[in-house]
Amino acid sequence: MHRYRSHTCGELRASDVGTDVRLSGWLHNRRDLGGILFIDLRDHYGITQLVARPGTPAYEALDKLTKESVVRVDGKVVSRGAENVNAELPTGEVEVEVAEVEILGAAKQIPFTINADDGVNEERRLEYRFLDLRRERMHRNIMLRSAVIAAIRSKMVALGFNEMATPILTATSPEGARDFVVPSRLNPGKFYALPQAPQQFKQLFMISGFDRYFQIAPCFRDEDARADRSPGEFYQLDVEMSFVEQEDVFQPIEKLMTELFQEFGGGREVTSPFPRIPFRESMLKYGNDKPDLRTDLELVDLTDVFADSGFKAFAGKHVRALAVPDTADQPRKFFDSLGDYAVSLGAKGLAWVRVGEGNALTGPIAKFLTEDDVKVLTERLGLAPGHAVFFGAGEFDEVSKIMGPVRVEAAKRAGRFEENVFRFAWIVDFPMYEKDEETGKIDFSHNPFSMPQGGLEALETKDPLDVLGWQYDIVCNGIELSSGAIRNHEPDIMFKAFEIAGYSRETVESEFAGMLRAFQYGAPPHGGIAPGVDRIVMLLADEPNIRETIAFPLNGNAQDLMMGAPTELDETRLRELNIQLRKPVEKAAPKTDDRPVSEAVHPDAAR
Structure with a gap:
């Protein structure tokens, strides 16, 4: 017999009655009924009820253990009898009479209840996240996330896309949210940035001659938390396609999203096909560009x-x-x-x-x-x-x-x-520009790298506020799942688009040198999108907060309470990195909900 188990805790059935078995798992719950111990033993796969009788070594061992201790038990599978069947458990027709117990990992007194929701606050849960993840709901959410990502990969390959990796250490981004920066020890005084999104690299893949790219991409932004946005890092399904117009992007992505939500949505109805709603119509009819169509x-x-x-x-x-x-x-x-x-x-x-x-x-x-x-x-x-x-x-x-x-x-x-439905829509025809009411300055309203509808002629002949972009969002139940665009791949159009927003040619050449150089060597028309994986799982799990679908999220103040990050560096490490600290004046930290929200202008910015 295997050292730790012959079966998992979710495997035994009535057909196993009379079998000698070995199980390992966590002591989930314990009940003493008339001197007989009933133990719920839990592992990744499920729960099996154990029985320990008074006067046996097994009883003595199990009676003293704290909940969440890890044990190995040997015993015989017996029938519960028709009157004692637990129909809520797959293993509910049987139990295991314990003959021998080995303690594999004794647990201290746990800081909150695992087998029930005791209303513990989020900070405590995140501090002991390894315990929080043992809870059934959290375990189910993380497994749902795993299954969704696996399905995305499979479906994207079936749609003709190829998974490719992009760099994590890259250059700082002048647009969008704040970068997380990484000091370079080998290049004193210089810094890498963690990517806000793989935007430029996925476009460079298209310019390099690849056609249909995708990646489950980690993205990093130094911004504040919200219920539907996790601070620090998030994951998105990053997609780019060559020789496409807007509808060419819509077709595979709409098919993917429909199939995902039908497969993992628990039977909830899914909009099909997705309606196309122009931005200005959405603002007038629904009051925002993320309409809840329920x-x-x-x-x-x-x-x-x-x-x-x-x-x-x-x-x-x-x-x-x-x-x-x-x-x-x-x-x-x-x-x-x-x-x-x-x-x-x-x-x-x-x-x-x-x-x-x-x-x-x-x-x-x-x-x-x-x-x-x-x-x-x-x-x-x-x-x-x-x-x-x-x-x-x-x-x-x-x-x-x-x-x-x-x-x-x-x-x-x-x-x-409507409850228990998924109402999708494409929001299209975003304005390229908006006017700052205080300064009167024209600036990009959504995505500075998208192709304007009408191309260079529109930029040269129209009022900037009337120019629309080939930009689009996917919205579901009032939550933005994705942003995307047909890209601007022509240098002349790019220079003019930025000129209207007040950027000189020299600034554009300096800030986007790599992309501009690539555009000058034959760039195909291309476009893409990046649905947020975290938000997709949040909707499928019917969770109100995105942190409930991420295994190890930061809290609202961008802190990892479990690992103690961010941390300070000692003087030796700072000297090695050629860094001298200048600490800000101490002041009271604002509440998370009162902080100004840093909305990214960066392309494909959904989480």
Whole structure:
């Protein structure tokens, strides 16, 4: 018999009754019923119940052990009997009568419960992550992640892509989030950077004559945490293709995502095909460029209706309305609580009206609406008795920030929100540029390396704010899973695109010398995308926080509480690296949620 086990703890069945077996695992739980010990023994594969009878050496050994100790047991498989079968366990028809016990690894008193959720805080869980990962939910999430990545690799190869590796030590990136830098001992005073994404290298693969590249790529960004973004490092499915237009990228990626979510989504419905929603339409209808399509409610622009209105709260402002059917008879608390939710997002309040018989309007602002206003509202919003209408007014971005979440929250409270589905969409036609409202400066709005729609002619003849890029995102259930673009592979277009954003030719040549040099030696049209692996698994696992799907994540302050990173270096090591420290003035650390978010302009920036 094997030194540690003849079977795993998830393997024994009724057909094994009468067999002598050897199992090894963790002491998951222990119950003393009438002097008989019942032990749940756990390993990677499952749980088997052990039985130890009083007066036996096995009883004495198991009775004294702390939970989570590792043991090897020898014994005989016996039937539980029909009345004692545990239908929730694959091994629930049998148990093992223990004859011999060997302690392989005794455990100290554990700092929190493994076999149940005891509400321990995240910091404690991350400090003892090796224990946290023993919990069933966490173990399941990590195995799901493993299976998803294996499936991605298999499906990408089947789609004709080739897996290739790109460097981890590279040059600093002038755009996007902050780099993590690595000092070079052999080149004093100089630094490598960990890649924010393999962007330039995957484009160089295309220029080098390869055609369909992919990689499960680690990416590193020194930025703050959010529920759907892990600080420090993350993984993405990095993809690039040669001789393609936008639809050529969409076809294999949409097939991949559909199959992944059908395979691992637990039977939840998956959108197919993915709708294409232009960026500006998304902003108007949904309040953001990451629309949650689990509700069919849409915002409607009414700015023109109230442009010259006598209602001062709306006059001269951007106004959008949300009509919610079958809610007019809701109690006042429904409307007030939704208003409180809007206030929590930064609004001063939330205007609303009810639609009654004959489409008569009632509510706090009904008296300020003229007959013409009501007529237009009825037509634009498709109003009918039973509707409630919520209004947001202010600057465009301010209204979007408030009414986008209000749309989703109202749908949930009104019972017009789909659960247990995956609603995908492509967001397309992003503007190449935006204007800084404070400085008036034109800057890139999304991805500086994408091809403008219309090419050089568009850059030379159009208002920069009207130029669209061949840029696209994948969104699922209100979460951005990926960004991508058809790349700008022509130097003249690249120089002009950056010139509009205020970059001199010399700056572009200095910052992107490698790419520019490559473009001058015959670059094919190419494009790509990079879905975030962490976010994909987060959605499939139905977890609200991305750290629940990463084995060893950093906490919200970008610290590894288990390993104690980041660490200080002693003077000898600093001298060897030619580094002299200049520490900042001590000040209180801000709360994670209050920190400014460093949004990457870097291509393919989803996690």
